[in-house]
Amino acid sequence: MPDPTLPIGKEKAVFVREMFDTISPTYDRLNRVMTFKLDQIWRKQALNSLGLQENSYILDLACGTGDFVKLARLQGYRCVGTDFSTGMLSHSKLSNDLVVSDALNLSFANNSFDAITCGFALRNFTELPPVFRELERVLRPNGRIALLEVAKPSSLVMRFGHGIYFNKVVPFVGGLLSDRRAYSYLPASVNYLPPTATIIEMLVKAGFSNVSHKLLISGAAQLYGATKV
Numbered sequence: 515m516p517d518p519t520l521p522i523g524k525e526k527a528v529f530v531r532e533m534f535d536t537i538s539p540t541y542d543r544l545n546r547v548m549t550f551k552l553d554q555i556w557r558k559q560a561l562n563s564l565g566l567q568e569n570s571y572i573l574d575l576a577c578g579t580g581d582f583v584k585l586a587r588l589q590g591y592r593c594v595g596t597d598f599s600t601g602m603l604s605h606s607k608l609s610n611d612l613v614v615s616d617a618l619n620l621s622f623a624n625n626s627f628d629a630i631t632c633g634f635a636l637r638n639f640t641e642l643p644p645v646f647r648e649l650e651r652v653l654r655p656n657g658r659i660a661l662l663e664v665a666k667p668s669s670l671v672m673r674f675g676h677g678i679y680f681n682k683v684v685p686f687v688g689g690l691l692s693d694r695r696a697y698s699y700l701p702a703s704v705n706y707l708p709p710t711a712t713i714i715e716m717l718v719k720a721g722f723s724n725v726s727h728k729l730l731i732s733g734a735a736q737l738y739g740a741t742k743v
């Protein structure tokens with residue numbers, strides 16, 4: 515059940531866009547520091563899970579400053595990124611193929627991509643089913659998706675340490691180096707995420723099969739995979 519103090523609907527969309535515009539100048543640095551660079555390992559795992567051939571065409575949804583796009587290109591894929599925060603896009607180190615659009619209404623034609631990646635954005639969308647329908651629409655038949663999100667580790671000890679780190683240290687360090695409100699929203703926003711079984715059901719309803727879910731290294735991130743029917 516979402517926290518009643520968190521914004522929902524249109525209010526959430528405006529809040530999220532403004533927040534990412536605000537933190538965009540320091541976003542990359544803080545990401546690396548706060549995840550001990552695990553974020554890049556998780557992105558690599560997500561890309562590898564797609565089992566793509568060289569030159570495949572990927573959409574990175576909610577690409578932020580373009581980390582996934584950069585990695586995908588380094589691995590020999592063609593990749594375009596899209597995000598609704600112009601601040602995040604303008605702080606990317608990439609000079610081409612970053613497009614402003616909303617995940618609920620993507621500005622791409624049907625069946626355009628071989629695969630879609632999405633990093634740490636599911637909890638930021640106002641609703642998941644319309645986003646999943648958009649992913650299904652722009653993906654070619656048999657195309658694959660890899661959706662990364664933060665997670666709570668399954669082991670009790672790891673979960674305890676992670677809870678202190680994520681709920682106390684992240685807002686404190688984020689407040690010192692960037693914006694306290696934004697880095698308090700980060701742990702709180704996990705409450706937006708529906709249970710795993712519900713997300714899997716939503717993906718199936720949107721037209722995906724072979725839906726998989728796993729916790730990644732350290733247990734602090736999770737990966738959903740699926741194939742367009």
Ligand SMILES: C[S@@+](CC[C@H](N)C(=O)[O-])C[C@H]1O[C@@H](n2cnc3c(N)ncnc32)[C@H](O)[C@@H]1O
Pocket residue numbers: 530531534575576577578579580581582596597598599602615616617618632633634635638639640
């Ligand atoms: C936590 S950041 C992740 C950025 C990037 N994917 C990464 O791996 O670092 C979440 C991103 O989702 C974007 N976002 C949130 N809601 C969106 C929407 N409805 N349409 C497009 N982008 C959205 C935000 O602007 C932000 O850049």
